[in-house]
Amino acid sequence: MRLGDIAVDITPLRANREFRLLFTATALSMLGTALTSVAASIQVYDLGESSLHVGLVNLVIGVSLCVGLLAGGVLADRTDRRRLILSTRAGSAVVVLALAGNALAPEPQLWFVYLAAIAAGIAGGLGAPALMAVTPALAGREHLAAAGALLTLTTQFGAMVGPSLAGLIAAGPGVAVCYLIDAAGFVAGAALLWRLPQLHPEPDEDADIAATQHPVQAILDGLRHVRANRIIRGLMLVDLAAVVLAMPYALFPEMGHEVFDGGPTAVGLLYTAPAVGAFLGALAGGWISRVQRPGVTLIAVAALWGAAIAAFGLTRHLWLGLLVLAVAGGADTISEILRRTLLQQYTPDRLQGRVGSLWLAQATAGPATGNALSGGVARLIGPGATLVAGGLACVAAVLAVATALPALRAAEPTSAPAEEAATPTDPAAAEDPTPGATPPTTSTTTKG
Numbered sequence: 001m002r003l004g005d006i007a008v009d010i011t012p013l014r015a016n017r018e019f020r021l022l023f024t025a026t027a028l029s030m031l032g033t034a035l036t037s038v039a040a041s042i043q044v045y046d047l048g049e050s051s052l053h054v055g056l057v058n059l060v061i062g063v064s065l066c067v068g069l070l071a072g073g074v075l076a077d078r079t080d081r082r083r084l085i086l087s088t089r090a091g092s093a094v095v096v097l098a099l100a101g102n103a104l105a106p107e108p109q110l111w112f113v114y115l116a117a118i119a120a121g122i123a124g125g126l127g128a129p130a131l132m133a134v135t136p137a138l139a140g141r142e143h144l145a146a147a148g149a150l151l152t153l154t155t156q157f158g159a160m161v162g163p164s165l166a167g168l169i170a171a172g173p174g175v176a177v178c179y180l181i182d183a184a185g186f187v188a189g190a191a192l193l194w195r196l197p198q199l200h201p202e203p204d205e206d207a208d209i210a211a212t213q214h215p216v217q218a219i220l221d222g223l224r225h226v227r228a229n230r231i232i233r234g235l236m237l238v239d240l241a242a243v244v245l246a247m248p249y250a251l252f253p254e255m256g257h258e259v260f261d262g263g264p265t266a267v268g269l270l271y272t273a274p275a276v277g278a279f280l281g282a283l284a285g286g287w288i289s290r291v292q293r294p295g296v297t298l299i300a301v302a303a304l305w306g307a308a309i310a311a312f313g314l315t316r317h318l319w320l321g322l323l324v325l326a327v328a329g330g331a332d333t334i335s336e337i338l339r340r341t342l343l344q345q346y347t348p349d350r351l352q353g354r355v356g357s358l359w360l361a362q363a364t365a366g367p368a369t370g371n372a373l374s375g376g377v378a379r380l381i382g383p384g385a386t387l388v389a390g391g392l393a394c395v396a397a398v399l400a401v402a403t404a405l406p407a408l409r410a411a412e413p414t415s416a417p418a419e420e421a422a423t424p425t426d427p428a429a430a431e432d433p434t435p436g437a438t439p440p441t442t443s444t445t446t447k448g
Helices: 011-015 017-048 051-076 081-104 110-133 135-139 141-171 175-193 205-211 215-228 230-245 249-259 263-283 285-290 294-314 318-345 349-381 383-404 418-422 427-431
Strands: none
Touching: 011 017, 011 141, 017 051, 017 081, 017 110, 017 135, 017 141, 017 175, 051 081, 051 110, 051 215, 051 349, 081 110, 081 175, 110 135, 110 349, 135 141, 135 349, 141 175, 141 263, 141 285, 141 318, 215 230, 215 349, 230 294, 230 318, 230 349, 230 383, 249 263, 249 349, 249 383, 263 285, 263 318, 285 318, 294 318, 294 383, 318 349, 349 383
16 A cells, blocks of 8 residues: 555645635634633633633633534525635634733733633634535535545644643743734634635525525524434434543543543643544545545444543553554544535535534534533542443444444445435435435425
């Protein structure tokens, strides 16, 4: 096997100028977001002198982000997505500049950070569905897996480099510099994305109807598509099983101190290991775009995530725990690439924003719920037993979804428009869909 068959496929970068602009802007944004996230946590702890405030600020961001995502999904399917992205990035830049101003003030105010957290969550949520929705148009549906791997690289690179860099900057020039770097990244990214063409949703009769719908009805149409399309429903359930039942991050401090007896250094390594594995998984993800049974592969790597978390709960050696977590991170990033690819392949363009926003909202709320669940259970049975039980429960849930939804197992890669790919081609299939087909979407996604 050649190195080119394993390394991440850079065809979308080579072939498409517009995708290069999106990739570069996203990389800048992910690094800046990591800087601001860590800097804000450090500042909030210093101002509030309590981890409670750190948790509450993150909760405020999460709630406002979910609200923004749902509204952003509707907007992304009604307006020029390029303009929406640029507007929300401008709003985000203003927010981080305001945070920098507060940090540079003689007496920084904690309440202002809470207010900025609300604004940042809403602005980020409004723009994220549009960013996701434009990927098929910019990269081409035939390159969705490769584009997903490349965009995942930007996220994991920010997760690896950002926290350490933010710590060094906070200890030196101060957290305000982190905010200023993030703002500069937003401005530079906006300058790149300004060069994109207008990116309206593909015009059709259903899109015209959706443009006049009440926003709640428009969101419900996205939910109907998720429910009606068994492939998308299956991948959402697989993702939910992984992030709710086997989420280990809340237990890293206790594992680092009590199990591995390594103190803060061990805790930091535990948080870093999954990101390293995820980055390497995306970097070596060239094979993903050539997978002929993406549904089966998704099921396998999601189950591997659960098994790795269970194995982490059993280990008592730090080096082995880090290795297992790296494997879990690699499995998770492959799963993410496959989920994103299938989601976009089996969703018509007029629904890309809303369906993408539902996936992103689940990706925001699910891990928070999973971490809270893990923390609560760990108080009863201990962290190791919690990880073992959660990992095995994840494996069981993934296999149950695979059994109940054979359409997910039979999912195949397709570059056809989502409406064509999702509609049975003969009358018999329309009455009794085969495992490889999905129900017609017209009647379930466009009418209230």
